[in-house]
Amino acid sequence: MEITLKKLTKIFSEKDAEVRAVDNLDITIPSGKLIGLLGPSGCGKSTTLYMIAGLLQPTEGEIFFGDEDVTKTPPEKRGIGLVFQNYALYPHMTVKQNILFPLENMKMPKDEALKKAQYYADLVGIGNLMGRKPKQLSGGQQQRVAIARALVKEPRVLLLDEPLSNLDARLRLQTREEIRRIQKETGITTIFVTHDQEEAMSISDNIVVMKLGLMQQTGQPQHVYDDPDNLFVAKFLGTPPINLFNGSIKDNQLYIGDEAILPFKAKDQDVTIGIRPEGFDVKKDGKLSIEVASIEHLGRDISIIAKHPNFDGHTLRGIVDADTEVPNSGVIKVNIRPNKCFVFNKETEERMK
Amino acid sequence: MVESKNNLKAWLYLAPALILMAIFIFYPLFNTILIAFKEKYNYMTGEFTQFGFGNFAFIFRNQIFWRTVSNTFFIVFVSVPISIMLSLLIAVGLNSIKPLQKVFQTIFFLPYVTNTIAIGMVFAVMFNQSYGLINTIIGWLGLDNAINWVGYGAGWGRAMTVLLIYSVWEALPFKILIFLSGLQGIDKQYYQAAQIDSTPRVRVFTRITVPLLSPMIAYVAVTSFIGAFKEYTSVVALFGLDTSIRDKGIGTIVWFLYRSLSDPRVGEGSAGWAAAAALFLFVIILIFTFINLYISKKRVHY
Numbered sequence: 336m337e338i339t340l341k342k343l344t345k346i347f348s349e350k351d352a353e354v355r356a357v358d359n360l361d362i363t364i365p366s367g368k369l370i371g372l373l374g375p376s377g378c379g380k381s382t383t384l385y386m387i388a389g390l391l392q393p394t395e396g397e398i399f400f401g402d403e404d405v406t407k408t409p410p411e412k413r414g415i416g417l418v419f420q421n422y423a424l425y426p427h428m429t430v431k432q433n434i435l436f437p438l439e440n441m442k443m444p445k446d447e448a449l450k451k452a453q454y455y456a457d458l459v460g461i462g463n464l465m466g467r468k469p470k471q472l473s474g475g476q477q478q479r480v481a482i483a484r485a486l487v488k489e490p491r492v493l494l495l496d497e498p499l500s501n502l503d504a505r506l507r508l509q510t511r512e513e514i515r516r517i518q519k520e521t522g523i524t525t526i527f528v529t530h531d532q533e534e535a536m537s538i539s540d541n542i543v544v545m546k547l548g549l550m551q552q553t554g555q556p557q558h559v560y561d562d563p564d565n566l567f568v569a570k571f572l573g574t575p576p577i578n579l580f581n582g583s584i585k586d587n588q589l590y591i592g593d594e595a596i597l598p599f600k601a602k603d604q605d606v607t608i609g610i611r612p613e614g615f616d617v618k619k620d621g622k623l624s625i626e627v628a629s630i631e632h633l634g635r636d637i638s639i640i641a642k643h644p645n646f647d648g649h650t651l652r653g654i655v656d657a658d659t660e661v662p663n664s665g666v667i668k669v670n671i672r673p674n675k676c677f678v679f680n681k682e683t684e685e686r687m688k
Numbered sequence: 689m690v691e692s693k694n695n696l697k698a699w700l701y702l703a704p705a706l707i708l709m710a711i712f713i714f715y716p717l718f719n720t721i722l723i724a725f726k727e728k729y730n731y732m733t734g735e736f737t738q739f740g741f742g743n744f745a746f747i748f749r750n751q752i753f754w755r756t757v758s759n760t761f762f763i764v765f766v767s768v769p770i771s772i773m774l775s776l777l778i779a780v781g782l783n784s785i786k787p788l789q790k791v792f793q794t795i796f797f798l799p800y801v802t803n804t805i806a807i808g809m810v811f812a813v814m815f816n817q818s819y820g821l822i823n824t825i826i827g828w829l830g831l832d833n834a835i836n837w838v839g840y841g842a843g844w845g846r847a848m849t850v851l852l853i854y855s856v857w858e859a860l861p862f863k864i865l866i867f868l869s870g871l872q873g874i875d876k877q878y879y880q881a882a883q884i885d886s887t888p889r890v891r892v893f894t895r896i897t898v899p900l901l902s903p904m905i906a907y908v909a910v911t912s913f914i915g916a917f918k919e920y921t922s923v924v925a926l927f928g929l930d931t932s933i934r935d936k937g938i939g940t941i942v943w944f945l946y947r948s949l950s951d952p953r954v955g956e957g958s959a960g961w962a963a964a965a966a967l968f969l970f971v972i973i974l975i976f977t978f979i980n981l982y983i984s985k986k987r988v989h990y
Contacts, residue, residue, distance in 0.1 A: 390880050411886030423877035427899040427989035436895070437885035488885065 336400050336491040336524045338364040338387065343396035345382050345548075356382040358548040360396070364526060364541070369518045371535030371556075372528045374545035375571070380528045381420075383545070384494050387526065388417050400491060413492075416485030420497040422477050424469040430456070430480050431465040437488040455483040459517060475506040482514070486521065493518070495527035499534055511538050532572050536560065544568050561674070566684035569609045569677055575638075575654070579647045582608040582678075589678065592645050596622045596671045599678060601687055607647070607679040614675025615639070615653035617661055621668030625651065630663055637661060723963035731959040743957065743964035747944075753965065755937050756944040759848070760969075763940065764916040767852050771859040772908060778860065779867035780897065793868070800861035808925020811854050812838050838926060840935055847927065847936040855922050859915070863908050870904035871897070899989050906984035910977060917973050918942050941969045 343360040346353050357379040364370050372380040385391040387398060389410030397406045405413050424433050434456060438448040456462040459479040461472075469477055478498065485493055498514060499507045515538040518525045529535050535542045536556040544551040544559065544567075552564045556572075563569035569577050582591045584606055589599040591608060623643075631638040639653040639661055653669065661667065678687045723729055727742035747753045782792055799807060814821045815837035827833035836842045837850050878900065882892050898905070920942035927933050933943060945965045951958035 388884065390883070410880075410884045415884060417881070417884050419877050419881060421875075421877065423875065423881040425878060425881075425896060425899075427902075436887075440885050440887045440891065484881075484885075 337366045338362075338492060338524060338526070339397075339399040340364075340383070340387075341397040341399070343383065343386060343398065344394050345379070345386060345391060346394040355548050357386070357393075360548075360550055362543055362550065362553060364524065366524055367522045368540040369515065369525045369527070369538060371539035371542040372526060372545060373532060373535040373542050373571070374530065374551075376530055377547070378545040379548040380530075380545050381496055382548075384496055384526060384528050387492070388415055388494050389413050390417075414490050415492045415494055416488065416490035418478075418481045418485050418493075418495045418498055420500060422469075422481040422501075424477055424480055424484070426469055428468075429465065430461060430467050430469070430472070433469070433480055434465075434483050434487050437484060441488060451487055452483075455487045456480075458486070458520065459483045459513070473506075474502050475510055478502065478510060479513070482517065486517070486523070490523070493521075493523050493525040495525065497528055497530070499529065499531070507534070514538060533574055536572065544571060546571075563609075563677060564686050566607060566609065566679045566686075569679070569686075573611060575612045575650075575652045576648075577609045577611055577677075578651050578653075580608040580610070580643065581645045581647050582606050584678075589676075591623055591643070594623050597673055597676060599687075601678075605681050606687065607681055607684070609677040609679065610671055611675040612638075612652050612654040614672045615655060616670040616672060617655055617659050618668055618670045621670045623669050623671060624666050625653075625669060626666050627662060627664050630661055632657070639667075641667075720963045720966055723960055724967045726957070726960055728957035729960040729963075730957065736957070736960075743960040744968075747961050747964050747968070750961075752934075752937075752939070753944055756939045756941050759938060760917060760919065760940045762848065763852065763855060763919050764913060767855040767859065768909070768912050768916050770852075771856040771863060771912065772905065774856065775860045775863035775908075776867055776898075776901075776905070779864045779871055780893065782864070782868055783871040793864075796864050797861045799858055800865075804858065804921045805925045807858065808854065808922055811850065812926050812928070815850050840932060842936055844937050847938045851922060851926060851938060854926055855916070855919060858922065859912060863912065866904050866908055867901065870901045874900050902984075902988040906980070906988045910980045910984070913976055913980060914973055917969060917976070920946070941965060945969070 340360050340362045343357055343362075344355065345357040346355050348354075360379075360383060372383060374380045382391060386393050389405070389408060393406065397404055399405065400413065425436065428436065431452060434452040435448055438451060443451070453462060453465075456465060459482050461476055461479045461483065464472065464476060464480075469480065472480065478501070482493075482495075482498075495514070499510055502510055511534055514525075514527070527535075527539075539556055541553060542556050542559055543553045546567050552559050552568045554562075559568060560572045563572065566579075570579070580591045582589060583604065584590070584599055584601050585595075585603050587598060587600050588595040589597045589606075589608065617639075625639075625641040625643045627639060627641050629640045631640065634657065636654050636657050637659060639655065641651045641653060643651055655661065679685065680687055723731075724743055725739045725741070726736035727738050727740050729736040729743075778796065782789060782796070785792070813819075815823075817823060817834065817836045817839050820837070822837065823833040823835055826835065835846065837846050874897070878896055879892065882896055887895070919940045923933060923938060923940055923943055927936065927938060930947065933939050939947070945962045948958050948962035948965065951961075
């Protein structure tokens with residue numbers, strides 16, 4: 336089911352202030368894909384999800400499921416499955432009763448419902464826990480029950496609100512693979528909300544980056560990472576984060592301090608330069624000098640913690656191959672890979688190409 | 689060493705409460721049990737003939753006593769379930785309306801802060817045969833409006849009807865308050881989840897609201913069963929004097945207890961009958977509370 340959001344806007348009016356939680360959102364979500372709505376808290380991603388679910392009414396704009404305008408359709412008629420952030424499993428029902436609950440509402444014959452419940456319970460890997468109460472399950476298991484409950488009525492769209500935020504680090508890794516697998520097996524159009532960029536990038540077919548209710552960029556995760564439209568997107572994606580420098584353009588050359596690092600065709604001005612950690616090549620005749628503060632050997636590669644007077648951020652970090660020779664301290668020379676280096680307008684923070 | 693010192697301190701802190709409870713609760717309780725077995729006990733002189741079951745034999749042979757027992761059970765098993773269901777529905781209704789919620793809450797809570805006797809008298813006036821509001825309304829409907837509800841010769845049926853209406857109405861506010869606070873503690877997401885799964889309203893109520901509210905329902909059930917077994921003030925408030933209550937046969941166990949205490953046959957041990965009736969009531973309440981707790985254990989989801 337292809338989902339189209341047209342100029343979707345949600346305004347929350349408080350006493351004397353209006354908050355544009357979602358502002359003129361235009362997104363098309365292709366059928367059968369897994370989409371990550373990504374952004375820091377307060378960016379309107381959950382609001383968007385709840386509008387798609389129908390639990391919130393948009394102030395303006397329209398929502399289409401395929402060709403069908405569902406903007407005014409109540410949630411129970413939209414054919415969606417929603418997994419809440421804290422799962423909202425009915426605490427007084429067993430896992431089985433929880434999963435059966437939507438089917439009982441549909442008045443499905445008992446044995447067919449049971450078969451279906453068991454199928455989806457097995458699919459998410461909790462088929463042996465049917466008799467337990469939610470309280471007797473771990474966070475990850477509750478999560479799976481919630482997904483099974485959402486899937487069992489075979490919705491047109493599956494919505495997940497911060498599905499992994501209540502899990503510990505290891506479970507999170509495992510569960511996100513699980514979500515991916517389940518989505519692939521069922522082929523259901525899935526939208527999930529997260530503030531964790533790694534999570535979004537690792538399992539999404541497409542990501543939508545949002546900030547303060549506005550869509551910043553959308554596309555395949557790798558594409559967005561490699562080709563950010565603005566400073567926010569560049570900063571938000573990637574761990575370790577991108578390194579930002581106060582730089583300038585002079586005579587079609589990109590300068591950090593006095594050192595010209597790359598050619599760049601634009602008129603002379605001050606700019607913000609972002610370099611991904613993996614964008615550094617240690618070379619004797621490199622164009623940029625940085626002062627090494629410390630070295631971390633991470634096995635597969637080396638992490639260089641460095642200093643530079645024009646660096647604008649917390650930690651300047653470069654990641655290079657493990658067989659690179661890097662001194663523990665002192666000034667080293669590095670070259671910058673052009674495809675890992677982005678230039679942003681100082682005022683608008685838009686990407687300059 | 690430290691522990692025993694602390695123990696002493698703890699006892700010291702507990703002492704005021706313990707002393708008061710000993711004087712006003714434990715001693716009377718114990719004494720009541722004792723008196724119940726003292727035959728022909730005269731509370732003026734403290735004399736009694738022997739320990740035995742004479743008092744119980746007396747009340748169990750007494751027609752009026754059994755009348756009060758059946759009245760009490762009738763009130764308990766009719767008014768408590770009705771008032772619980774009504775208050776649950778009102779609380780759910782109140783919880784789902786936005787405008788004027790506070791106003792309605794206040795209105796529903798008013799009976800709770802008003803004196804029982806005063807309200808009882810208002811009810812008595814409302815149900816008065818010749819100028820009561822109820823008969824007036826019945827008159828408007830074109831029906832015979834000379835119904836004697838609460839006066840002399842009204843009969844058990846009518847009197848009990850008024851008493852039940854009164855006790856249900858009087859019991860509502862506290863229950864509504866408890867249920868409302870319980871409802872407000874239920875996570876909204878359960879309802880959103882139910883909505884997305886297109887759960888019919890009745891099912892939302894029976895499968896989600898009631899189970900999630902079950903601890904409150906159990907609490908209310910236990911306390912109001914106990915309260916209803918001890919029903920007394922409403923009877924007095926509605927029907928007033930002893931003769932009027934006896935005339936309709938509408939007394940409750942506690943009413944029997946008070947009546948025995950004020951019985952002029954002190955020398956024959958009327959206090960002992962009262963004590964025996966009190967003990968009887970105590971045992972019944974105990975049994976029912978255990979049954980209640982046993983059922984709650986199976987049906988309540990904490």
